[in-house]
Amino acid sequence: MEDKRRRARVQGAWAGPVRSSGASYAAPVSQCSGIDNLPASIGQTKRSREQPVTKLQFVFKEPAEVTRRIPELRVIDKAGVYDISTSAAGVSRLHLFPSFIDPKEADWMFEHLQKEIPWSQKTNFRQDGFYQEPRLTAWYGELPYTYSRSTMQPNPHWHPLLTMLKNRIEEVTGYIFNSLLCNLYRNDKDSIDWHSDSEPSLGKSPVIASLSFGDTRTFQMRKRPGHEEHGDYTYVERVHIPLDHGTLLMMEGATQEDWQV
Numbered sequence: 001m002e003d004k005r006r007r008a009r010v011q012g013a014w015a016g017p018v019r020s021s022g023a024s025y026a027a028p029v030s031q032c033s034g035i036d037n038l039p040a041s042i043g044q045t046k047r048s049r050e051q052p053v054t055k056l057q058f059v060f061k062e063p064a065e066v067t068r069r070i071p072e073l074r075v076i077d078k079a080g081v082y083d084i085s086t087s088a089a090g091v092s093r094l095h096l097f098p099s100f101i102d103p104k105e106a107d108w109m110f111e112h113l114q115k116e117i118p119w120s121q122k123t124n125f126r127q128d129g130f131y132q133e134p135r136l137t138a139w140y141g142e143l144p145y146t147y148s149r150s151t152m153q154p155n156p157h158w159h160p161l162l163t164m165l166k167n168r169i170e171e172v173t174g175y176i177f178n179s180l181l182c183n184l185y186r187n188d189k190d191s192i193d194w195h196s197d198s199e200p201s202l203g204k205s206p207v208i209a210s211l212s213f214g215d216t217r218t219f220q221m222r223k224r225p226g227h228e229e230h231g232d233y234t235y236v237e238r239v240h241i242p243l244d245h246g247t248l249l250m251m252e253g254a255t256q257e258d259w260q261v
Helices: 002-007 103-116 160-173
Strands: 080-087 090-097 123-126 129-132 136-141 145-147 150-152 179-184 208-211 217-223 238-243 248-253
Touching: 090 238, 103 160, 123 150, 160 179, 160 208
Parallel strands: none
Antiparallel strands: 080 090, 090 248, 123 129, 136 179, 145 150, 208 248, 217 238
């Protein structure tokens, strides 16, 4: 705000009505031969003492400070459908299914997936060089998958358990899925950077199904800032969703375009 004040300037053009013959200043008096002692009403105007002079005063007032508040965090922890925002891109919608997989069945699935999935640590590239992701991943799909300037090669050989889970999700939600990125967080130090699943290979407005096993983790979402924010996420809306063992979260509509997770 200080910078804007220094750059700004005030330009004023004072204006008022055209003075009439009754102006308060003395007009020049023509001098003609043979004419003396001209009456005052001809050469000048006298102000009546009963008409006080109005004095205009400018009083500076400090502009009221605009207080901008960070939006209150929204927590979604119950089953249901939630429209979290609406924009030109459309409605961003979440559908939460707690206990989508029965806890005992989820225990068995988690144990097998942890042991039998061919987990590996992916190497990505950023401006300061190459780095290893702080988690393990496995990709399943007919097409390659590229993000963070690194490509995962096609892998059409789905694990039977993953195929079964895919079919169950499609039956309940009515959507058809063609690929899967598995993430294994080995401890509380493993993580994933803010991102959106908006890669061209996924198509426009992709529907994402996230199925969680193991310890409860908080799925965090933040809305993309408008152009006027210049990439500042300070005042954006945020949503937190605790994902328990066996919970399914669906992200639909414009979620991948308007939000990050």
